[in-house]
Amino acid sequence: MFNDEIEILxxxxxxxxxxxxxxxxxxxxxxxxxxxxxxxxxSIIEKLQIPEEKIIRVxxxxxxxELELLSLSRGKYELEKIARNSLLQVxxxxxxxxxVMVSDxxxxxxxxxxxxxxxxxxxxxxxxxxxxxxxxxLSPDGHDWxxxxxxxxxFFKNVDLNIFKYERFKIIRRSPGGHYSDxxxxxxxxxxxxxxxxxxxFNQEKDFQRSIFEYAQxxxxxxxxxxxxxxxxxxxxxxxxxxxxxxxxxxxNGIFEFDYSKSDQPILKRLIASYRVSKSxxxxxxxxxISHVSVVxxxxxxxxxxxxxxxxxxxxxxxxxGLL
Numbered sequence: 001m002f003n004d005e006i007e008i009l010x011x012x013x014x015x016x017x018x019x020x021x022x023x024x025x026x027x028x029x030x031x032x033x034x035x036x037x038x039x040x041x042x043s044i045i046e047k048l049q050i051p052e053e054k055i056i057r058v059x060x061x062x063x064x065x066e067l068e069l070l071s072l073s074r075g076k077y078e079l080e081k082i083a084r085n086s087l088l089q090v091x092x093x094x095x096x097x098x099x100v101m102v103s104d105x106x107x108x109x110x111x112x113x114x115x116x117x118x119x120x121x122x123x124x125x126x127x128x129x130x131x132x133x134x135x136x137x138l139s140p141d142g143h144d145w146x147x148x149x150x151x152x153x154x155f156f157k158n159v160d161l162n163i164f165k166y167e168r169f170k171i172i173r174r175s176p177g178g179h180y181s182d183x184x185x186x187x188x189x190x191x192x193x194x195x196x197x198x199x200x201x202f203n204q205e206k207d208f209q210r211s212i213f214e215y216a217q218x219x220x221x222x223x224x225x226x227x228x229x230x231x232x233x234x235x236x237x238x239x240x241x242x243x244x245x246x247x248x249x250x251x252x253n254g255i256f257e258f259d260y261s262k263s264d265q266p267i268l269k270r271l272i273a274s275y276r277v278s279k280s281x282x283x284x285x286x287x288x289x290i291s292h293v294s295v296v297x298x299x300x301x302x303x304x305x306x307x308x309x310x311x312x313x314x315x316x317x318x319x320x321x322g323l324l
Contacts, residue, residue: 002027002041002105003083008180010044011255012108015246017050019111020101026058026086032076034067060086081162088161094153102161103128103148106183108246112175114150123151123169127176132222133184134259135247136238139222140231145179146171177246182224183256187213190223204281211286216277219270220263225278228300233274237262 002009002025013023031037045055062079069078084104091100099118103109109117109126117124126149130142147165149156156164184190190213191206216223226233237260243251250256263270276287283290 003031004037004040005105006040006044007255008106008108008183009041010048011180011246011250011253012105013044013048013050014253015108015249016111016114017048017054019114022054022056023050024056024058024087024090026060026083028060028062028083030062030067030079032079032083034062034079056090058086058089084161084165088157091153091156096152096154098153099150100153100156101148101150102156102165106181107145107148107177107179109148109172109177110175110245113172113177116172116174117150120151120170123149123155125149125169125171127171127173128179129176130179130181132182132235135180135183135250135256136240136243136258136260138236138238139226140234140236141222141226141229142179142181143230147179148177175244177244180246180256185257204284208280208284208286211288212277212280215273215287219265219273221270221274221277223277225274225281227271227274227278232271233278234267234270 009025016023025041027039027041029036029039039059041057060083062082066079066082087102091102094100101109101114101117107128109128113126117126125146127144127146128148130139130145131137132139132142149165149169182190187210191209212225213223220235222233222235238247240260247258251258265273272293273287275293276290279285279290280287
């Protein structure tokens with residue numbers, strides 16, 4: 001499924017070109033805000049000179065009734081769900097034992113993972129940890145992201161893909177790929193993303209967004225406010241020697257940015273900054289103006305982080321023992 005993430009589509013096509021028989025790209029002339037847009041995938045396909053037989057297009061349209069969903073608080077997510085299920089138009093016409101990989105455009109597994117998945121006779125999930133902002137910035141709150149699904153077409157034909165992507169199957173963790181979400185170079189790119197994507201809760205007044213973004217960047221924390229999730233909004237920097245094949249291809253072709261610098265702020269100040277960013281989105285107050293830090297909320301977040309960490313360790317052990 002593709003909205004307007006042009007560079008990530010280019011990276012995906014380049015990386016998986018020789019690993020799949022064909023790509024199925026679902027794209028609409030409307031973005032998830034209901035606004036008209038070009039069919040962006042055409043320019044990338046032409047740029048990479050991909051043969052027509054390698055591409056299957058699903059050009060879906062939102063009906064007037066579906067566009068009315070935008071009046072709801074989570075209306076953009078409803079449009080995204082419609083877009084994702086449009087892939088079923090192709091899947092239902094495949095042979096029962098044709099292999100299918102279903103994911104959003106920014107969820108890219110490695111070739112090694114895909115090779116392992118194709119050896120299984122069951123549906124598998126592929127681990128693609130969340131990378132935020134820069135190609136080498138890892139966001140701990142999405143460390144166990146595994147919504148990429150691979151299996152025979154027969155397993156996908158009669159499901160709601162929006163539910164199926166979150167169902168639990170055996171996870172292939174070897175040589176993980178990445179969920180390269182919200183890659184940006186400038187504040188303007190962040191503003192466009194917030195306006196066009198399904199994350200309408202972040203589409204706020206421009207100066208307010210600017211105050212949050214600049215504050216978050218100064219402390220190297222997630223500007224979406226992830227204090228109350230695993231990792232508490234802190235960003236982990238991946239070193240050059242630890243990049244995977246996808247990141248190396250992006251680096252080679254100048255796709256997105258890499259930033260290996262570290263924050264010069266102490267960990268405690270970064271945690272407080274992350275707390276303030278999170279509270280800004282819920283209160284409408286710029287982060288620098290939030291002076292009070294709730295001890296109760298902070299301790300609760302730490303306990304939830306510890307619990308999440310232990311449960312993840314438990315799942316990994318059980319998964320390796322074949323007990324999940």
